[in-house]
Amino acid sequence: MLDKYNNFCFTCLLVLVLLLGGCAGEERNGSRIRVLATTSILGDVLSNILPDTFEVRSLMGPGVDPHLYKATQGDVEQLSSADLIVYNGLHLEGKMAEILNRLSGSGKAFAFAESLDKRRLRLLDSSGHIYDPHIWLDVRRQIMATEELIRYLRSRYPFAEAEIRERGLLYLNELTALDIWCRESIGSLPDSARILVTSHDAFSYFGQAYNFEVRSLVGVSTLAEAGLRDVTELVNYLAEHRVKAIFIENSVSPKALRSVVEGCMRKGHVVRIGGELYSDALGDTQSKAGTYKGMIEHNINQIVGALQ
Ligand SMILES: [Zn+2]
Incomplete structure (x- = not known):
């Protein structure tokens, strides 16, 4: 029922935004330009780049x-009233x-x-259409995409071009x-x-960038739940490679990973939860992890501390 309602709203929304299109690039008189990010990570990136007129x-x-x-x-209302939406x-x-x-x-x-560039992305299927979305966990890929975002914003909002360029460079x-x-x-x-084991397959770009073997309980999306076979395979891997610690994630339930720890115990291999990593979302705004940096x-710090 909710899906049907959302689909209906999205159709209305699309009509609305198409009707309202065409005013990009114009400076507003008095009101700030509304930019809406989907994730908290993108919201933080935009806050760093855009001046107070946004x-x-x-x-x-x-x-x-x-x-x-x-x-x-409420999101549908925000999407329809935003001047620009930035999504991953x-x-x-x-x-x-x-x-x-x-x-x-x-x-x-x-x-x-x-x-x-697609050559910088990890292809996930043979049809050539599905790529790993978790680019922010490799800071260099994040820098490249941020450069593209800055270029786009400078061209879309010429009245703020100099400020966006300056803030973007900083x-x-x-x-x-x-x-x-990170490298140091x-x-x-x-x-x-350097073996990083987490709940879902978010850290592949991280592994490439910082030279880690990466394993996870479920795939790139958290839609699929871990089955008994996934748990058994991961337990065997951890025992074989004598991995000391695995990591829960702030946006994924830790329950399945706890069963991996128990499975290792039964096999005579002690592995501990090395801490919580921030994978697909920031921490609370007041916490240290409330920004991308x-x-x-x-x-x-968690990874180096637990695997040392
Ligand atoms: Zn993810």
Whole structure:
């Protein structure tokens, strides 16, 4: 029933946004330009880049799983009243993918991860259409997509071009420093300890970037639940490779991963929960992980501390 209602609203919304299109790039008299991000991570990126003449909001709050998120009635109102929508794309926002793709086609939305060259993306199927959406967990890929976003915003809002360029450059410099810090911190871990095991397959780009073997209980989307076979296979892998710690995620239930810990115990291999990583959403706004930079720093500290 709710889906039917949402579909109806989305159809109305599409008509509305197409009718309201065409005013992009114009400076508002008095009111701020409303930019709506889907995830909290993208909301933080936009807040860093855009000056005060823009109002940035995020649809999904801290800890919300974007794979499972369904738009509420309030979200539909926000989507229709936003001047610009910035979303990750590559099916991260699985339940909202259709409306977001259509909005992107109408010029009202920008797909952050889809701005990357396909050669930088991990292909997940043989048809060549499904890619891993979790680019933000590799800071270098995040920098590349942020450069594309800055380019897009500068061209879309010429009246704020200089400010966006200046703020964007400062932010890109911060991200470059963050990437260097990640590499230095991880440098203390021996290669044999670089096995990262989490709930869902979000850390593949992270693994490529920072030289980790990556394993997870479920796939790239959290839609599928772990079965007994998934648990058994992961338990065998952990015991065979003598992995010391595995990690729960802030946007995924820790229940299935706890059964992996118990399975290892029964097999005589002690593995512990090494902490909570921020995978698909930021932490609370007041916490250290309330920003993209903070979430990456937190993750690296947890990983290095637990696997040392
Ligand atoms: Zn994910």
